[in-house]
Amino acid sequence: MKISVDAMGGDHGPSVILGGCELILARRPDIHFLLYGDEAKIAEVLKNLPRLSKSSTVIHCAVAIAMDDKPSQALRSGRGKSSMWRSVEAVKTGEASVAVSAGNTGALMAMSKFCLRTLAAIERPxxxxxxxxxxxxxxxxxxxxxxxxxxxxxxxxxxxxxxxxxxxxxxxxxxxxxxxxxxxxxxxxxxxxxxxxxxxxxxxxxxxxxxxxxxxxxxxxxxxxxxxxxxxxxxxxxxxxxxxxxxxxxxxxxxxxxxxxxxxxxxxxxxxxxxxxxxDPRKLNGGVFLGLNGIVIKSHGGTDAEGFASALDLAYDMVRNDLQAKIREGLEEYHRGRFGGLEPEQERMS
Amino acid sequence: MKISVDAMGGDHGPSVILGGCELILARRPDIHFLLYGDEAKIAEVLKNLPRLSKSSTVIHCAVAIAMDDKPSQALRSGRGKSSMWRSVEAVKTGEASVAVSAGNTGALMAMSKFCLRTLAAIERPxxxxxxxxxxxxxxxxxxxxxxxxxxxxxxxxxxxxxxxxxxxxxxxxxxxxxxxxxxxxxxxxxxxxxxxxxxxxxxxxxxxxxxxxxxxxxxxxxxxxxxxxxxxxxxxxxxxxxxxxxxxxxxxxxxxxxxxxxxxxxxxxxxxxxxxxxxDPRKLNGGVFLGLNGIVIKSHGGTDAEGFASALDLAYDMVRNDLQAKIREGLEEYHRGRFGGLEPEQERMS
CATH class of the missing domain: 3.40.718.10 (Isopropylmalate Dehydrogenase)
Incomplete structure (x- = not known):
């Protein structure tokens, strides 16, 4: 399973984020991480993370979204090139099954909506x-x-x-x-x-x-x-x-x-x-963005490596248990009851 | 200080309500209670409450508002004659300084609004x-x-x-x-x-x-x-x-x-x-209705005598510390800043 990670998100930056990835690899060795962020900073942290070094690909992004950037500002400065945007984009292109970020919620939601778009039947995520x-x-x-x-x-x-x-x-x-x-x-x-x-x-x-x-x-x-x-x-x-x-x-x-x-x-x-x-609030860490063409998980910004690993656990489970298919089933069933079903072309699902 | 009490309110009826009154009299012997409700039932409970028997007046009301009565229904059946209405009305007439009820919130608010009316400058309590x-x-x-x-x-x-x-x-x-x-x-x-x-x-x-x-x-x-x-x-x-x-x-x-x-x-x-x-949720029991021409305190319906005594404590403090005068001061000050003050006839305060 490929999980894309915004390595620059969160209050504490790459050390916590990558530390969380290292932790979860002990439990879920089948994950391969796509790590988006500042190459040099990531390399510095990876030196001490043997499992993650083997199970990840680093993709350099020069731009990082700050925790207090406004969503519109984040979109302007970070669209197409920030670590946050690119981790979400990996879900759109199919390179990753799910994206996880501890970055700021407003910016992450704005980028996720902009990049992944909402499901055809859904007005708001x-x-x-x-x-x-x-x-x-x-x-x-x-x-x-x-x-x-x-x-x-x-x-x-x-x-x-x-x-x-x-x-x-x-x-x-x-x-x-x-x-x-x-x-x-x-x-x-x-x-x-x-x-x-x-x-x-x-x-x-x-x-x-x-x-x-x-x-x-x-x-x-x-x-x-x-x-x-x-x-x-x-x-x-x-x-x-x-x-x-x-x-x-x-x-x-x-x-x-x-x-x-x-x-x-x-x-x-x-x-x-x-x-x-x-x-322990770290044990249940992670908000799931629902209603988009792809899964994005938001971790608490202030969490530690253990907490970030919980968000990764959640991401893993959501993919393994086929959340998107279940949402599609649920929506189809609901709309079938109302209008005799959705037109196939309305269903741009990931 | 005179406090009017809806003796029939709450999940457990007069025994808890009057038990609460008895408890607080030990701490606040200067209270005189006006007890509104079924005379026979109140008398039955009062037999075992020596302090309250001496410091209360019972006013018989044939109608009691049920905990699940809708506000409109309560107003229709209970206006003018229910224990809830009459306990609130005692504040309007000045017989009591504050009314306390553990009855249903919707009905109590509807009756309080209808009977006491909102302050001139206030749209909603x-x-x-x-x-x-x-x-x-x-x-x-x-x-x-x-x-x-x-x-x-x-x-x-x-x-x-x-x-x-x-x-x-x-x-x-x-x-x-x-x-x-x-x-x-x-x-x-x-x-x-x-x-x-x-x-x-x-x-x-x-x-x-x-x-x-x-x-x-x-x-x-x-x-x-x-x-x-x-x-x-x-x-x-x-x-x-x-x-x-x-x-x-x-x-x-x-x-x-x-x-x-x-x-x-x-x-x-x-x-x-x-x-x-x-x-202990009983220690802070009591919602204060603000914005009316008089003070009404709502106790939790499911409370016990100790909890009801806390609501009475709150009622006592609100009167002693002149809540209504402080609200009037606050509103006057605010409106003076805006329009050069309220017209005197707009201030129908209790």
Whole structure:
């Protein structure tokens, strides 16, 4: 499997990115990396990475997109030549099966849309995140690709999120909920209510529509896929990350305040380690861009090598389990129910 | 101080509600309660509550609003005669300084708006919640009164939330942030950006506008007041509650899995108790309805007596620290800056 990597993305540059590639090669030796970025800097890091040196091809790019470049600026300065653009382009040309970048989200989404284009049936791409729940994991989308979504776009998100859950969790018919608020009568956003009616009516064989869910249902794992527009989705995701960190800090403070607590901590250290692992944000790193002609994975910019390896794991799984085919199946099925199917020429899939 | 209470509200009815009143009387013996509800049921509970029996007046109401009544239905069946309506009406007539109900949010907001009316300068009321942070507490609004808000409404929320922070945290000039998402360039919702520009320009002496905040900044306590529209605000609040519960479950599971962990737990028990107290959702119970001609506090419907007592505490503080006067000051100041002040007849304040 060929994975293209924007070696210059992220807060810490090539050392973390390539370190992550080296890590995952131990688990997935069948990967060959296409590394896009500054040749000299990459060579410097590769010296200490024996596995990656053997399993990669370096493609020099003189331009790197900065973490604070605006999308339009990034497109102007980096189109065709930046490490970010070229790693995405490798998916378009078929040189790579998936692109992974820890670069800035806005620029990566702009380039991915511009380079790969959206699927014929899809108006707007979404970013899907994996959310740790009491039952395992759920897919939550959109977590910030765009602000606002009409009912049709929410239905598209449901179909694509369902495809991702089928690919990742190996479920035949994942449950899908629409994120809403429980104000009686009003019962939340019009678009959300309309999308709910559409999903109920479509009665799709590949997803089980489970109605509305509220913010506290996400972490309970009430449904496999939570669908919302990007503003609320991004706020929900960041709020959950912030709260987990906050509770973690309280716990650390409580366990170091008294001698007894410190002794207790020593006894229970392995339990705390397990808990820390469970809450480790690096373990579920990677937003999946859905709705494009090709797969692009966005890693957290501030992650370390271990975290970047998690994003690569996700990329690997998405290709192995044929995410794009499952999205195509889901969309075909949905549109067949509505119009008797898509015209073949509408389906420019990768 | 007279507090009117909807004795029939909440999932558990009068026993919890009146139990909460009894609890707070131990701390605040200067309260006199007006208890609205089914006389017989209230009398039955009051038998075992000596303090409350002495410090309350019972007003019989034959109608109780159910937790799943729609707001319109509640208004039709309960206007003028339900325990919920009459407890709010007591604020309008001046018999009580504040009303507290654990009844259903939609009905309570509809009745509060209908009975008390919004302040002259305010188009829409908001529900403000207290959010536990790394630094103490912050005010977050709107957490679900209405969906969507234009820039002017967000500015009004900022002014009212600032007033609440001044009343509750005794700050001269609380910091205020607008909840947004960090998509570069787009930089979130248009309304939010416009509201930000308006707040910056207004340069109010009573609040310090601190720019945009993201979901993970809320729990860090980056600002004293977080302003957002009700859909995103409600989802953020419920997501945080859900995440705190989820991490708590992980912790309990981890601490009971092995013998060593259980021994550790025994040593650190007081630390865990402190942590549990810190995370206790009952301690910060109560949404404050802002923007009406009078104060109404909404308690969680599922709370116990201790939790209801916290909502009463909040009600007490809001009256003692003159929330309404501070809101009036804030709004006057804001409008003076814009139009040279409000006309006196526009200010129908309680």
């Amino acid at each position: 979404a970013i899907a995140a994996l959310w740790p729940t009491m039952k395992g994991e759920s897919v939550v989308l959109d977590v910030g690709a765009t602000i606002g979504a009409d009912a049709q776009q929410l239905v598209d998100f449901a179909v694509m999120g369902g495809a991702m859950a089928r690919a990742l969790f190996h479920l035949d018919k994942p449950t899908v909920g629409l994120l809403n608020i429980g104000v009686e009568e009003v019962k939340g956003l019009d678009e959300v209510r309309t999308a709910g009616a559409m999903l109920r009516e479509a009665n799709l064989p590949m997803i089980a529509y489970g109605g509305f869910v509220e913010g506290d249902d996400i972490g309970q794992g009430k449904v496999d896929v939570v669908v919302t527009e990007g503003f609320a989705g991004n706020i929900a995701l960041k709020t959950a990350e912030g709260t987990a960190k906050q509770v973690g800090s309280y716990l650390r403070a409580a366990m170091s305040r008294t001698i007894m607590a410190r002794i207790g901590y020593l006894f229970a250290r392995s339990a705390f380690n397990r808990l820390r692992e469970k809450l | 908001a529900i403000a919640a207290l959010w536990p942070t790394m630094k103490g507490e912050s005010v977050v609004l709107d957490v679900g009164a209405t969906i969507g808000a234009d820039a002017q409404q967000l500015v009004d929320f900022a002014v009212m939330g600032g007033a609440m922070a001044r009343a509750l945290f005794h700050l001269d000039k609380p910091t205020v942030g607008l909840l947004n998402i960090g998509v570069e360039e787009v930089k979130g919702l248009d309304e939010v950006r416009t509201a930000g520009a308006m707040l910056r320009e207004a340069n109010l002496p009573m609040i310090a506008y601190g720019g945009f905040v993201e979901g993970d900044d809320i729990g860090q306590g980056k600002v004293d007041v977080v302003v957002t529209e009700g859909f995103a605000g409600n989802i953020a609040l419920k997501t945080a509650e859900g995440t705190a519960k989820q991490v708590g479950s992980y912790l309990r599971a981890a601490m009971s899995r092995t013998i060593m962990a259980r021994i550790g737990y025994l040593f650190a028990r007081s630390a865990f108790n402190r942590l549990r107290e810190k995370l």
